[in-house]
Amino acid sequence: MLKIDGKRLWSSLMEMAAVGATAKGGVRRLALTQEDAAGRALFSQWCVDAGLTLSVDQVGNLFARRAGRFDSRAAVASGSHLDTQPEGGRFDGVYGVLAALEVVRTLNDAGIETDKPIEIVVWTNEEGARFTPAMLGSAAFTGAMPLDAALDSRDTQGVSVADALAATSYAGERAIPGTAFDAYFEAHIEQGPLLRKAACPSAS
């Protein structure tokens, strides 16, 4: 049976947590800052090491592609975000991105070729801590938000998404809105008190 390497996933999570690490043990990696760019660069290096092909779209969403046997078919995608809240946690968003990478690494180790291509996605400004609205990158990808509006969103200093994309070299060429995926999976850890406050039972 195919099994992921939990130790490898954990060590990648810890390495990523060092990028923008705060004194309190959390992470501050606001969207399209130099810290976010450093996190994206680390992730990109891991993807290149895993044989994936990188591309970036017009709002900076980052895609890492593993070719499929029938490569013209729509991709099966999985991912999340690497940006954080000002006092963010180590796992919110990051887990979804690195879990997808661990799946790809596991497929590589087992020598498995999939019929459809696989794409790992890093969405831009999902937290909305720097630019509004939250989920800006995925909204632009699906066409729910016009590209111009997304690029013109500004932080409290008046810096636009377009400016921040240029400053971090993440103004890509892949078209917005994006091509629909065959399927999209996202594992997500919400590192907040809401579930505990609502007395939701933990998953076993």
Ligand SMILES: [Zn+2]
């Ligand atoms: Zn999140």
